[in-house]
Amino acid sequence: MTDPIRLGQVSAQKSLPCSTRAGIPGWPEEKKMKDVNRLRRINSQNSLDRVSLVSKTLPMHxxxxxxxxxxxxxxxxxxxxxxxxTVQPTLFGGASLIRNWGRIGNRGQSMMETFDCPNDASKALVRIERTKKRREYRETV
Incomplete structure (x- = not known):
């Protein structure tokens, strides 16, 4: 049979703040803050500078x-x-295509499109550049 006092303590654990739970029998002791971050080892193979196996692109740098x-x-x-x-990297491994246009001498307008893969942003840049060149836009020297 189960002990009714023990059941009452279990239900009380859910409503008590963390500082008072440490005195309950069977409840784990509080960990020190310096030990909390040392539970997991750092895996240097998950570095942001490494080539991504999913997208198979070069590192952002x-x-x-x-x-x-x-x-x-x-x-x-x-x-x-x-x-x-312009194509610029995002913080999450993607890329943004930034378009600026307007009359020369004015600030003009801008628009930003975000892509999951930097290759998609580069393809969009080439596609838009091709379209503008068909409409008699020329590269500046």
């Missing part, structure tokens, strides 16, 4: 994404436009 600066100038139509594309 090895990926070089040059920004693309495009201009379209047509004095007959009073058109002076710019378009800038």
């Amino acid at each position: 090895a990926q070089k994404h040059e920004p693309v600066h495009l201009r379209r100038i047509d004095p007959a139509q009073n058109m002076r436009r710019f378009y800038c594309l």
Whole structure:
């Protein structure tokens, strides 16, 4: 048979704060804060600089994404436009494609698209660059 006092103590454990639970029989003693973080060993194979086996891409520090600066100038139509594309890494291993556009001499507008894989962001950059070049945008020197 079960001890009714023991059952009462078990139900009391749920409502007591952590500091008073240590005195209950069968409850584990409190751990010191310096021992809490030493329970798990650090695995250096999970480093952020390592090549990811899932996406099979280069580490973020090895990926070089040059920004693309495009201009379209047509004095007959009073058109002076710019378009800038940049890929930047995110904190979680993905990449963001940042687009800036507007009239030359003004700040213009910007838009940011986030991708899970840096390769997807690079593909989107190439696709948008190709589209703009078809519309008579030229790279700046």
